[in-house]
Amino acid sequence: MSEEKSLNFLEEIIEEHLKQGxxxxxxxxxxxxxxxxxxxxxxxxxxxxxxxxxxxxxxxxLRFDDTNPETEETEYVDxxxxxxxxxxxxxxxxxxxxxxxxxxxxxxxxxxxKGLAYVDDSSSEEIAALKGTPTEPGKDxxxxxxxxxxxxxxxxxxxxxxxxDGSRTLRAKIxxxxxxxxxxxxxxxxIKHAHHHRTGDxxxxxxxxxxxxxxxxxxxxxxxxxxxxxxxxHRELYDWLIQQLEIYPSHQYEFARRNINYTVTSKRKLLxxxxxxxxxxxxxxxxxTISGLRRRGYTPESIRDFCDRIGVAKRxxxxxxxxxxxxxxxxxxKIALRRMVVFDPLKVVxxxxxxxxxxxxxxxNPEDEGAGSREIPFSGEIYIERDDFMENPPKKYFxxxxxxxxxxxxxxxxxxxxxxxxSDGNITELRCTYxxxxxxxxxxxxxxxxxxxxxxxxxxxxxAEVRMYDRLFRVEDPADEEGDFKDYLNPDSLQIxxxxxxxxxxxxxxxxxxxxxxxxxxxxxxxxxxxxxxxFNRTVGLKDSWTKKGG
Ligand code: ATP
Ligand code: MG
Numbered sequence: 001m002s003e004e005k006s007l008n009f010l011e012e013i014i015e016e017h018l019k020q021g022x023x024x025x026x027x028x029x030x031x032x033x034x035x036x037x038x039x040x041x042x043x044x045x046x047x048x049x050x051x052x053x054x055x056x057x058x059x060x061x062l063r064f065d066d067t068n069p070e071t072e073e074t075e076y077v078d079x080x081x082x083x084x085x086x087x088x089x090x091x092x093x094x095x096x097x098x099x100x101x102x103x104x105x106x107x108x109x110x111x112x113x114k115g116l117a118y119v120d121d122s123s124s125e126e127i128a129a130l131k132g133t134p135t136e137p138g139k140d141x142x143x144x145x146x147x148x149x150x151x152x153x154x155x156x157x158x159x160x161x162x163x164x165d166g167s168r169t170l171r172a173k174i175x176x177x178x179x180x181x182x183x184x185x186x187x188x189x190x191i192k193h194a195h196h197h198r199t200g201d202x203x204x205x206x207x208x209x210x211x212x213x214x215x216x217x218x219x220x221x222x223x224x225x226x227x228x229x230x231x232x233x234h235r236e237l238y239d240w241l242i243q244q245l246e247i248y249p250s251h252q253y254e255f256a257r258r259n260i261n262y263t264v265t266s267k268r269k270l271l272x273x274x275x276x277x278x279x280x281x282x283x284x285x286x287x288x289t290i291s292g293l294r295r296r297g298y299t300p301e302s303i304r305d306f307c308d309r310i311g312v313a314k315r316x317x318x319x320x321x322x323x324x325x326x327x328x329x330x331x332x333x334k335i336a337l338r339r340m341v342v343f344d345p346l347k348v349v350x351x352x353x354x355x356x357x358x359x360x361x362x363x364x365n366p367e368d369e370g371a372g373s374r375e376i377p378f379s380g381e382i383y384i385e386r387d388d389f390m391e392n393p394p395k396k397y398f399x400x401x402x403x404x405x406x407x408x409x410x411x412x413x414x415x416x417x418x419x420x421x422x423s424d425g426n427i428t429e430l431r432c433t434y435x436x437x438x439x440x441x442x443x444x445x446x447x448x449x450x451x452x453x454x455x456x457x458x459x460x461x462x463x464a465e466v467r468m469y470d471r472l473f474r475v476e477d478p479a480d481e482e483g484d485f486k487d488y489l490n491p492d493s494l495q496i497x498x499x500x501x502x503x504x505x506x507x508x509x510x511x512x513x514x515x516x517x518x519x520x521x522x523x524x525x526x527x528x529x530x531x532x533x534x535x536f537n538r539t540v541g542l543k544d545s546w547t548k549k550g551g
Contacts, residue, residue, distance in 0.1 A: 008312040026058035034076035036267030037282040044258040047307035050089040059092035069194040083290040119154040137177035214238040217250035228257040256313040262471040263288040297524030297539030302328040332522040340454040341517040342501040345383035353380035362410035381458040398451035406451040413438035461501035464534035468495040
């Protein structure tokens with residue numbers, strides 16, 4: 001990206017803070033809850049948080065916001081770490097909100113001692129009933145005026161496991177008539193006899209998001225705590241708690257959530273797709289997860305470029321997935337090795353080709369001189385794409401047709417002499433002649449043709465399975481449609497093409513390499529591939545075909 005790009009609003013704030021001397025260096029954090037795999041929306045937050053401390057002095061922590069024991073798992077922690085690293089970022093400290101359970105418990109006692117928190121025996125329904133509405137004040141809980149001693153005793157006993165789940169909560173004592181509903185005595189702790197992925201059975205009281213998040217920021221001395229817009233109303237509570245506890249003053253800043261169309265970006269919804277087997281797993285190449293995009297063949301560079309292009313905004317908006325595809329196409333064009341692959345083969349016999357075979361040279365990537373070239377075997381029997389031939393072509397058809405000439409990429413010019421059919425009239429083979437003087441790079445034939453076709457030598461071809469992906473959903477915003485979002489899945493999101501013919505260089509294909517199958521699109525080896533069963537995923541087509549198809 002260009003260096004002179006203007007600063008986003010958070011960069012402007014930070015630049016000002018550094019200039020004013022408010023901070024000498026900054027600390028940010030990326031705070032995922034380990035209850036699922038990261039998706040493309042998280043990539044925005046990662047690029048933003050880590051990007052700021054690449055641009056300005058300071059560092060970024062990776063902090064797992066693990067305060068909901070039932071939904072959190074170590075598998076998710078591991079995948080999140082892998083994904084952040086794969087995107088190209090390294091955190092300074094790996095931290096967990098659960099590291100701070102002891103400190104948070106002490107903080108809660110401090111509030112109790114200051115008369116700013118109380119144990120409430122009300123059920124969640126009773127609490128909700130007294131909460132009021134945005135236009136009407138709430139009412140005080142009957143337990144609001146317990147003594148400090150009683151609160152201290154009850155909270156300690158909550159922690160000691162004396163009470164069942166849901167029987168009591170610890171609430172901040174703020175103002176039941178507060179204009180901000182979140183300030184009406186918010187719950188700080190709830191009882192949950194649940195096993196935690198890190199602390200095991202040590203705790204049966206767990207802090208709420210609002211009590212854990214800001215205090216964790218403060219413990220880590222995070223200067224700029226960046227979250228998405230839905231947390232704007234939480235900022236007042238964030239500040240109140242820090243003020244009352246007299247701890248390091250972290251500050252919260254909000255930016256717009258980034259969602260892309262034709263998919264869902266919510267871990268909860270993605271989990272449903274996985275659990276109910278609409279997809280093969282979190283890394284199904286149709287998923288908008290980082291691991292799905294990786295398996296699909298996206299590069300970290302292309303995802304970072306995408307995040308950079310959509311930038312940072314203050315208003316939520318839907319980003320067109322076409323932009324993500326554009327970014328990966330741009331990058332793959334620069335790095336992908338060119339290979340020839342025939343999807344729907346039509347045999348071509350070159351009747352005047354008298355050698356057994358010969359090796360021809362072809363560039364690996366015309367966009368990259370350093371990519372070198374490879375040898376491709378040529379012989380008297382090749383496959384071309386069935387739809388590169390037409391028996392009765394329209395005018396200006398430059399591919400193969402009876403009596404017409406085309407160039408075979410990196411090889412010779414051939415001319416179609418005869419069409420062979422089976423007893424049902426289906427075309428089974430073309431008989432062609434070739435022009436020996438027309439070899440690519442050494443062409444002295446003086447003949448010019450307009451069409452160039454990809455091909456593979458029949459005898460040398462490898463077979464593979466290719467998985468073609470389309471959008472996972474039929475509609476732009478499935479979460480916003482009537483009924484269940486899963487009713488809007490695209491039934492054609494996966495199409496498997498068997499017996500695709502590859503040029504033999506692809507025997508060496510590796511997971512880390514990206515390929516352009518000439519005239520077909522960008523592809524990557526799938527992790528399910530084996531030496532005897534090659535499987536490729538299509539990352540993206542060469543052009544944006546969706547606009548045409550979708551109308
Ligand atoms: P989900 O709804 O998918 O579970 P979340 O916000 O609950 O998302 P967290 O694990 O809490 O997921 O998110 C970690 C960080 O990533 C948070 O700071 C959150 O604001 C940010 N984030 C999550 N989704 C998006 C998104 N679509 N766009 C930008 N940032 C996001
Ligand atoms: Mg969350």
